[in-house]
Amino acid sequence: MAETMKQTVATILKSIERYNPANLQTLERYVEMQSRENTYDLEANLAVLKLYQFNPEKFNADITCQILLKxxxxFPHTDFTLCKCLLLESVVENETISQIKYLADILEQCDFAQFWNRVHQMPxxxxxxxxxxxxxxxxxCHVVDVTLKHWVKKYGWRDDGNLIFIANQDENIKTxxxxxxxxxxxxxxxxALL
Structure with missing residues (x-):
């Protein structure tokens, strides 16, 4: 069933049918399937948000929240920003969507402790x-890895597989x-004085 749904959505997205509000239910079911099965299709999710933009009366806050969380x-790709730009101003004022936007902000700022606290408040x-x-x-892990590589390079430390050798000041003393x-x-x- 998942493969059939994926093929159906791919067909919709390749044609003018992506803008047909009659396809919104199929696309929304596809978003729910992504949430359940840990898959991700940015193009389909953007199509849903675009349809909500054109048809605000069909807006579904729950589906929008799932798209934003997906x-x-x-991260670190800009998918969240793309999705956020397709939201109407009235939608952004939704309390749950505001909370998800806040999650994105603190995650982007690498305030991981605050991020996990907020996530635990909205299980x-x-x-x-x-x-x-x-x-x-x-x-x-990606952020920590990139940061540590920067520090290793900046201070001339040596990365030896599983170990990082920090430069010793004694090694830098020149006679x-x-x-x-x-x-x-x-x-x-x-x-003569002595």
Whole structure:
């Protein structure tokens, strides 16, 4: 059934039928299937939001929330921003959608502790998206990986597979040979004093 649905949606999206409001129910069922089966189709989700834009009376807040949460699972890509730009102003004022936008903001700012606190306050919303938590963890790992690589390079540390060798200051000390040219005639008066 999932493959049939996927093929049906692909056919809709390749034609002018993507703008036909009669196809909205099929596309909405496809969004729900993505949420259940941990799949993701940005193009189909954008088509749903575009249909809501053209037909505001058919707007479904629940489907929109699922689309936004699925877009969050694809961070660091800009899918969430694309989806957000297709929302009508009246839709953005919806409390649940505002909460999801806030989640995206704090996730983008890498405030991971605050993000997880907020997610735990809205389990009924996030738990509906299969693989949501793991996808976000994958993004967090990506950020940490990129950050650590930056620091390793910046400070000249050495990455040896599973270990990072931090440069020791003693290794950076350079010895200098100092040569002084003092003639014996200049030292004679000092020697006489001793």
């Amino acid at each position: 877009a969050l699972t694809n 009924e919303l996030c738990n509906r998206i299969s693989g949501f938590h793991d996808s976000i963890r994958k993004f967090v 200098k040979n100092i040569t002084e040219k003092i003639e014996f005639d200049h030292l004679a008066p000092l020697m």
